[in-house]
Amino acid sequence: xxxxxxxxxxxxxxxxxxxxxxxxxxxxxxxxxxxxxxxxxxxxxxxxxxxxxxxxxxxxxxxxxxxxxxxxxxxxxxxxxxxxxxxxxxxxxxxxxxxxxxxxxxxxxxxxxxxxxxxxxxxxxxxxxxxxxxxxxxxxxxxxxxxxxxxxxxxxxxxxxxxxxxxxxxxxxxxxxxxxxxxxxxxxxxxxxxxxxxxxxxxxxxxxxxxxxxxxxxxxxxxxxxxxxxxxxxxxxxxxxxxxxxxxxxxxxxxxxxxxxxxxxxxxxxxxxxxxxxxxxxxxxxxxxxxxxxxxxxxxxxxxxxxxxxxxxxxxxxxxxxxxxxxxxxxxxxxxxxxxxxxxxxxxx
Amino acid sequence: xxxxxxxxxxxxxxxxxxxxxxxxxxxxxxxxxxxxxxxxxxxxxxxxxxxxxxxxxxxxxxxxxxxxxxxxxxxxxxxxxxxxxxxxxxxxxxxxxxxxxxxxxxxxxxxxxxxxxxxxxxxxxxxxxxxxxxxxxxxxxxxxxxxxxxxxxxxxxxxxxxxxxxxxxxxxxxxxxxxxxxxxxxxxxxxxxxxxxxxxxxxxxxxxxxxxxxxxxx
Numbered sequence: 001x002x003x004x005x006x007x008x009x010x011x012x013x014x015x016x017x018x019x020x021x022x023x024x025x026x027x028x029x030x031x032x033x034x035x036x037x038x039x040x041x042x043x044x045x046x047x048x049x050x051x052x053x054x055x056x057x058x059x060x061x062x063x064x065x066x067x068x069x070x071x072x073x074x075x076x077x078x079x080x081x082x083x084x085x086x087x088x089x090x091x092x093x094x095x096x097x098x099x100x101x102x103x104x105x106x107x108x109x110x111x112x113x114x115x116x117x118x119x120x121x122x123x124x125x126x127x128x129x130x131x132x133x134x135x136x137x138x139x140x141x142x143x144x145x146x147x148x149x150x151x152x153x154x155x156x157x158x159x160x161x162x163x164x165x166x167x168x169x170x171x172x173x174x175x176x177x178x179x180x181x182x183x184x185x186x187x188x189x190x191x192x193x194x195x196x197x198x199x200x201x202x203x204x205x206x207x208x209x210x211x212x213x214x215x216x217x218x219x220x221x222x223x224x225x226x227x228x229x230x231x232x233x234x235x236x237x238x239x240x241x242x243x244x245x246x247x248x249x250x251x252x253x254x255x256x257x258x259x260x261x262x263x264x265x266x267x268x269x270x271x272x273x274x275x276x277x278x279x280x281x282x283x284x285x286x287x288x289x290x291x292x293x294x295x296x297x298x299x300x301x302x303x304x305x306x307x308x309x310x311x312x313x314x315x316x317x318x319x320x321x322x323x324x325x326x327x328x329x330x331x332x333x334x335x336x337x338x339x340x341x342x343x344x345x346x347x348x349x
Numbered sequence: 350x351x352x353x354x355x356x357x358x359x360x361x362x363x364x365x366x367x368x369x370x371x372x373x374x375x376x377x378x379x380x381x382x383x384x385x386x387x388x389x390x391x392x393x394x395x396x397x398x399x400x401x402x403x404x405x406x407x408x409x410x411x412x413x414x415x416x417x418x419x420x421x422x423x424x425x426x427x428x429x430x431x432x433x434x435x436x437x438x439x440x441x442x443x444x445x446x447x448x449x450x451x452x453x454x455x456x457x458x459x460x461x462x463x464x465x466x467x468x469x470x471x472x473x474x475x476x477x478x479x480x481x482x483x484x485x486x487x488x489x490x491x492x493x494x495x496x497x498x499x500x501x502x503x504x505x506x507x508x509x510x511x512x513x514x515x516x517x518x519x520x521x522x523x524x525x526x527x528x529x530x531x532x533x534x535x536x537x538x539x540x541x542x543x544x545x546x547x548x549x550x551x552x553x554x555x556x557x558x559x560x561x562x563x564x565x566x567x
Contacts (some may be wrong), residue, residue, distance in 0.1 A: 084507070
């Protein structure tokens with residue numbers, strides 16, 4: 001005889017193939033029912049499920065809805081179809097609760113609690129790296145935008161310095177440290193052509209420069225943090241490419257799990273979506289490289305073999321990301337690096 | 350206020366629902382006070398069901414006390430209006446796979462207790478089946494390549510006899526290069542095996558390359 005078992009938030013039910021109920025186990029203790037329910041969602045056969053199987057009798061051939069160790073499963077099975085038809089009514093009739101609204105408030109609480117647990121579990125280490133790298137990139141672009149304003153503003157007072165110092169980062173830090181120009185010379189050609197503003201006006205420029213300077217130094221600190229974190233969560237991939245690039249690829253993919261499931265061809269053209277879709281619509285050549293172009297292995301190679309190199313690199317990277325996700329430690333990364341070097345040497349030689 | 354379908358009101362060209370939780374906005378929707386009642390205007394740019402109504406959806410099948418399975422509930426924008434319609438005696442099972450989106454939904458479902466949050470993959474109904482029940486309405490809005498297959502599988506498992514099913518199909522998730530109308534025709538063929546299609550709506554400029562299907566289980 002076949003016995004179909006289904007799980008509901010109020011307990012377990014067993015039906016035969018004609019749909020008549022054989023037996024049931026109700027989670028009577030409201031406090032424990034949540035735990036019993038969550039455990040029963042897993043692959044292991046729980047105490048309640050064993051009780052139910054015992055009650056039905058050992059001769060029965062048990063069929064669950066979810067996959068269970070050592071048992072058959074079929075989804076949806078007849079028992080599930082019957083109990084799901086009207087759960088609140090069923091809950092009242094077996095004495096689990098007094099009325100439908102009590103059932104729904106229990107169900108709401110149960111599901112909210114399970115969802116909260118799942119959200120907690122989803123807060124993983126890779127999320128940290130993704131936010132850090134995105135913050136670093138945004139900080140840099142914002143600081144560069146603000147630097148343009150600073151240049152224009154400070155050039156009113158000291159245009160020669162702005163002309164002289166090309167790097168935004170350096171300029172911000174110089175102004176932040178000392179904003180007052182140094183021209184005591186009487187010779188007009190050596191005197192600054194900037195306006196003679198009061199000290200309070202200049203110190204306002206200085207405060208702005210100090211903030212930009214802080215943004216650049218914050219970015220640097222973040223970079224150190226990202227390098228460390230990337231090395232921890234992606235030790236294998238970080239042997240093949242720089243930790244910053246690994247972090248960028250991770251951020252583009254969304255999570256370590258996602259990237260571990262990606263084919264290498266996808267990793268190869270990540271970040272080149274515009275060219276890829278143009279190509280797919282038949283409007284252009286296929287992109288050879290996306291984000292991985294940032295690796296010196298690709299961008300310092302001869303143009304002719306860049307496509308080949310990025311393909312080889314992407315193939316090794318996809319393996320490395322799989323190792324990172326599933327092994328969570330440095331495993332075959334060194335071997336991959338050797339293979340990669342060998343193949344690159346063959347290509348050049 | 351003129352009721353158009355169950356729980357849906359018309360204000361000029363806008364649609365609205367009677368708020369179940371007055372003075373609490375879910376997204377930055379506009380509200381309108383009429384005596385004791387507060388109506389929440391349905392923003393067609395933020396909700397595909399709202400857009401479908403604006404583009405001439407005849408009915409939704411949603412009624413007070415209905416049980417709804419909502420796949421791809423995200424942060425609960427559309428679900429909040431459905432929640433208004435089904436009221437405290439109804440239930441919406443909000444299935445969402447993204448932890449980030451469902452975090453926003455939790456703050457909505459805290460006040461609207463008829464929304465039951467379920468963090469699960471809609472592709473695998475066997476994994477969330479113990480947490481839900483059979484429903485009168487199936488609503489799906491997920492941007493996946495196999496969205497029609499997911500829809501059919503869930504309708505098979507959870508939709509009651511004669512139940513109404515709605516799906517918003519995003520052509521760009523199925524094939525970015527193909528002509529959307531071709532994709533809609535092809536998805537329609539898939540749906541016709543399982544459903545009678547009552548109405549097909551192009552969401553027009555509210556949602557680009559989206560079609561909305563109102564179906565009834567055969």
